[in-house]
Amino acid sequence: MAWLVTGGSGYIGSHVIRALAGEGLDPVVLDDLSSGIESFVPDGVPFVRGTILDQALVEKTIDDYGVTGVIHVAGYKYAGVSVQRPLHTYEQNVTGTAVLLAAMAAKGVDRIVFSSSAAVYGVPPTDVVTEDTPKSPESPYGESKLIGEWLLRDQGVATGLRHTSLRYFNVVGSGEPSLYDASPHNLFPLVFQALLDGRVPKIFGDDYATPDGTCVRDYVHVSDLALSHAVAARKLDAGETLEPAYNLGSGDGSSVKQIMDAMAEGTGIDFEPEIATRRAGDPDRIVAEGVLAGSDLDWKMRHTLLEMVESAWAARQAAE
Numbered sequence: 001m002a003w004l005v006t007g008g009s010g011y012i013g014s015h016v017i018r019a020l021a022g023e024g025l026d027p028v029v030l031d032d033l034s035s036g037i038e039s040f041v042p043d044g045v046p047f048v049r050g051t052i053l054d055q056a057l058v059e060k061t062i063d064d065y066g067v068t069g070v071i072h073v074a075g076y077k078y079a080g081v082s083v084q085r086p087l088h089t090y091e092q093n094v095t096g097t098a099v100l101l102a103a104m105a106a107k108g109v110d111r112i113v114f115s116s117s118a119a120v121y122g123v124p125p126t127d128v129v130t131e132d133t134p135k136s137p138e139s140p141y142g143e144s145k146l147i148g149e150w151l152l153r154d155q156g157v158a159t160g161l162r163h164t165s166l167r168y169f170n171v172v173g174s175g176e177p178s179l180y181d182a183s184p185h186n187l188f189p190l191v192f193q194a195l196l197d198g199r200v201p202k203i204f205g206d207d208y209a210t211p212d213g214t215c216v217r218d219y220v221h222v223s224d225l226a227l228s229h230a231v232a233a234r235k236l237d238a239g240e241t242l243e244p245a246y247n248l249g250s251g252d253g254s255s256v257k258q259i260m261d262a263m264a265e266g267t268g269i270d271f272e273p274e275i276a277t278r279r280a281g282d283p284d285r286i287v288a289e290g291v292l293a294g295s296d297l298d299w300k301m302r303h304t305l306l307e308m309v310e311s312a313w314a315a316r317q318a319a320e
Contacts, residue, residue, distance in 0.1 A: 007074030009036030093144035169218035174315035205278030249288020266309030
C-alpha cells in the first residue's frame with residue numbers, strides 16, 4: 001500500500017518518507033521543489049515533480065502508484081512572511097488542500113494525515129497547550145492551517161474520509177547528515193549561519209517570568225515527529241480511529257538561553273549571546289502537552305536538546 005507524501009523532498013517530508021519505509025509502508029513523493037531539495041528523496045522512492053494545485057497530476061499520481069493514503073506536508077510554511085503574502089499563503093495551503101482532497105475523493109482514497117501547526121493557537125491564554133486550547137491564529141499561515149483542519153473535518157462528514165492532523169511546534173535536528181533544515185526563518189539555521197559568519201547570535205529579552213529570564217518554547221526532533229506520522233498512517237491503514245488532532249510537543253520546553261548553551265556545546269563554538277530588547281508580543285512560555293499523541297501515536301521525546309543541536313549541526317556542516 002503506497003502513501004503519497006506531498007512536500008516529501010522538504011526537511012520534514014524527507015524524514016517522513018524514511019519513517020514510512022521503516023513502518024513497512026511504500027512512500028511516493030509529490031513536490032514542486034519550491035522549497036524542497038530533490039536529493040533529499042532516497043533512491044528507489046518514486047518522485048513526481050509538480051504542485052498539489054494540479055488536480056489532474058495528483059489523480060494521475062494516485063493511479064500510477066496505487067496510492068491508498070496521503071501524508072500532506074506540502075505548503076507555504078513561513079508564518080511571519082505570510083502576513084505580507086496572504087493570497088499566496090491561502091492559495092498554497094487552503095486551495096492546495098482543497099484540490100488535494102478533491103483528487104482523493106475522485107480516486108477513492110479515504111485516509112490522510114495532515115501537517116498542521118502550533119500556529120493555530122496564536123498566543124494562547126495558558127502556557128501549557130492541549131488539543132482543546134482555544135484556537136486564535138494570528139497570521140495567514142496559522143489561519144490557513146486551521147482551515148485545513150476544517151476541510152478535513154467537513155470532508156470526513158461528507159465522504160467518510162478518515163483523517164488526523166498533527167500540530168507541530170518547533171521542529172529541529174536531523175535524522176541523517178544528508179538532511180538539513182534549509183529554512184531562512186527558523187531558529188537553528190539562523191544561529192548556525194550567524195556562527196559561521198562570525199556574528200554573535202541574539203537573545204531578544206532576558207527579563208521574562210521564566211527560571212532564567214528568557215522565553216521558553218517547545219523544540220522537538222524531526223525524526224520523532226516523522227515517526228508519529230508513519231504510526232498514524234499505519235493505524236489508519238489498519239482501520240483504527242484516531243483523534244481529529246494531536247499536539248506533538250515536549251510538555252516542558254526549553255528556554256532560549258538553554259538553546260544557546262546547547263549551541264555552544266554542540267557546535268564547539270564558544271560564544272556569549274548578545275542580549276537585545278524584547279520583541280513585542282512574545283509570551284513568557286508556550287509548551288504543548290503531548291500526552292494524547294503519546295498514547296495513540298507512540299509520540300515521545302527520544303532526543304535531548306544537545307542531541308538535537310549536534311545532529312542539526314552535523315547536517316549543516318555536511319551541506320557546506
